[in-house]
Amino acid sequence: MSNFLRMMYGRYGVDNLSKFLFSLYIIIFVIGLFYKNFILDTIGLLLLFIVIFRFFSKNIYKRTKENQIYLKIKNKTLKPFKNIKRNFKERNEHVYKKCHKCKTTLKLPLPYERGIKHAKCPTCKNKITFLCLRKQKIEIIKDNERMKK
Ligand SMILES: [Zn+2]
Structure with a gap:
């Protein structure tokens, strides 16, 4: 356990962007169960690779920046739907x-x-x-x- 903790020390871990990319990977994985497609498989593997890479990354500054950019884009994209969501809720x-x-x-x-x-x-x-x-x-x-x- 202490070896694992030592290995994990200073690593970036999980953030919103990683969760989003991982959800995309899961969706692609499920589609892949019914529909075999080389391009989809490649994109899925690439997503998984990025999630793992970001998890173990030691460049916390850069990963945080990426996450901030993702959150900005997400907020901008979802803004027009905010009132629809509120009105429904x-x-x-x-x-x-x-x-x-x-x-x-x-x-x-x-x-x-x-x-x-x-x-x-x-x-x-x-x-x-x-x-x-x-x-x-x-x-x-x-x-x-x-x-x-
Ligand atoms: Zn007014």
Whole structure:
């Protein structure tokens, strides 16, 4: 064990980029079970090699830099989908809407009725008009038995 620890001392290990590359490798590996393709196999091996290389690398500065670049690209790519994700996650509670004038994202309570809604951006006072197809759900806390008959 101490030999292993000594070997691992100063090595870079795992980060977000490695996890992402490893997930890609797994996907390619699974595809490979059904569909044999030389190019895919090569890409898969290359990915695995990069993950292992980065894990044992002693150039921590360079690996950290790579990870930062990866996170930057990831954030930029996922940014347009952020509100879609939020709206889905809180579909029974809130509406997330972007102000087209100042690009601020507003968190609004769900309206009582579906339809065209208005809101005022607190940052730039711009009037936002949007269509909301969701409405607040009324939950039943206590069922009145007598009303059922
Ligand atoms: Zn605004």
